[in-house]
Amino acid sequence: MKTVADALTCAVRMDSVRKTYGEGATAVHALDGVSVELRRGTFTAVMGPSGSGKSTFLHCAAGLDRPTSGRVILGETDLTGLSETKLTELRRERIGFVFQAYNLLDSLTVEQNIVLPLRLAQRPSDPRFLAEVVRSIDLHVPMNRRPSALSGGQRQRVAIARALVTRPDVMFLDEPTGALDSRTARQVLDALRHAVDLWGQTSLMVTHDPFAASYADSVLFLADGRIVDQLPRSAPERIAERMAQLGER
Template sequence: MLRRKRRTARAGSPEALRLVGVGKVYGDAESAVTALDGVTLALPAGSFTAVMGPSGSGKSTLLQCAAGLERPDRGLVVVDGEEMSGGGEAALTRFRRERIGFVFQQYNLLPTLTVEQNTTLPLRLAGRPVDRARAADILRRVGLGDRLGHRPDQLSGGQRQRVAIARALVTEPALVFADEPTGALDTRSARDVLTLLQQSVREHGRTVVMVTHDPVAASYADSVLFLADGRLAGELRAPTADVVAERLAHLGDRAAGRLAAGV
């Protein structure tokens, strides 16, 4: 079952996410690939964190394990003071619906539903009351107040991603996980989406964890966590795009060197 874990963060700054020794391996025996190798981290509530690393570094696996989409092989994942462990898939699904919001690169909107219906879908799936006025207010805040009755094929890519953000926020989650949320967008739409995520943190106290390969996107975050070979490889606070790009290039060179050496 999902067990209550006493919060250890300072008063007034509770932890939104804690990972302790999290490991994940895919495959068996000689074909085994270690995606995460004993990752330990803690993120405070009300923070915006970008996760970056070379291809194969484990950043997507980190997000999936932290969000409860995959079960780690070892270690603890604690979201909003609640430990995700044991129990069945039904309990884990309920936990995600209550505590976690998701924003994906490909939006994952249902084409037959309107903007309003897509936004309130998590509430309906969780059996929670649907406050249409509040949903309309969230959509207004993301710039879609005049699009409630539109369907996804009537929207631009940037507008679809705004619906996805509204959908992620409507349940008032403890954590919002964003997986390459600007990967399919043009520069202007990407900037707008990143600003919305930033505002959800600074103005509404949400906690956002974003996987991205883009140094410019990462510069919108409060801090950047770097991964390499399934392990944490550093942190950068108050990131700028240039410094992020330099750090990422260094990690990529190290990974290429190990690959060439057969390590």
């Protein structure tokens, strides 16, 4: 039985989560009984071959998609029975998202993009914390500039700042460096790692890149909708070797 202490130290828990698309002979089991705990203040990477269930894993863990069966628990909140309205509120107030495509609004300035989640939640913006977030991820651009005038790496750092400014319980990242060159990707990953080390920001990142995964405290490997292996923080070469072994399955 889970204790109060477990709830306080566990940011996200998935209990026997299954996600099935379709029915009968054409059914696809994207997740097949996944059980895992993500501890608070840790950075976890999720890797696996194409079609292994990585995106479904992230979507279910973040409350973007409902499991067919099983439970997803954010802190002490069981997401299973929440209405769509409650899930929307929870995602807005307790979860941060960073995607490969940035999803910034060019009609807004950099600062307006960053604080947009706070405005939507009708929460005040703390100028001192905003400045601290911007400084911590090395976002050295004028706050009144539009995203279209920024480089890809700068835009992704704006997206990270937007995710961090709400002080989320968990930050979910879907291929955050997928559209960046290697030098810019390293800068973005440094920023993500710094957020974990500085604020204890719990983060879950789906990636295909062993170099990106090497920044995480642990790497989960998915295959056929199941967790088949886990590595503690490792060099890119070790992670790539394990991925190659999965490809030989």
